Amino acid sequence: MSDLISSVSTAISLASRLREISKNIEDAEFKNLVADLSLELADAKMKIATLVSENAEMKEKIQALTSATGEVCPKCNNRTFELISTRPHPTFGELGSKERQYECSGCGFSEAKMVDP
Ligand SMILES: [Zn+2]
Structure with missing residues (x-):
């Protein structure tokens, strides 16, 4: 160039x-x-x-x-889907379930996942 x-x-x-x-x-x-x-x-x-x-x-x-090492983003398929926060699940939090918030730094897609204890 x-x-x-x-x-x-x-x-x-x-x-x-x-x-x-x-x-x-x-x-x-x-x-x-x-x-x-x-x-x-x-x-x-x-x-x-x-x-x-x-x-x-x-x-x-x-x-x-x-070079991204996150999870595969369900929207853009790049490995830029990363965990940004974890909190007790709004409904099942008392039973120990957690809700993890993920966000893609590539396309901006965001999603919460429920994690069982
Ligand atoms: Zn994405």
């Missing part, structure tokens, strides 16, 4: 050298083409920078999902 950015940077500096040379040329169409080329290259460099940061974000997300 960084190779891509340096290629475009090289192309941009080539275009600006062309623009310098074009000052000595009286052809208006040539000058316009060089100016358009510079603009297109600057635009391409910005789009590549956006792609590079998106790519880094996605790599981070994939890393987080593939």
Whole structure:
């Protein structure tokens, strides 16, 4: 990816050298083409920078999902379903049953599970 950015940077500096040379040329169409080329290259460099940061974000997300060690989430199937709290079950708490609250850090799905003593 960084190779891509340096290629475009090289192309941009080539275009600006062309623009310098074009000052000595009286052809208006040539000058316009060089100016358009510079603009297109600057635009391409910005789009590549956006792609590079998106790519880094996605790599981070994939890393987080593939290295997760929680239970499998019933909604998104990633191992990001984690226990966040335990309390006595509202109905069967006196008999020793507990209610465990799980939440998925990937998709936000949340569910309570009843656990018998
Ligand atoms: Zn999930």
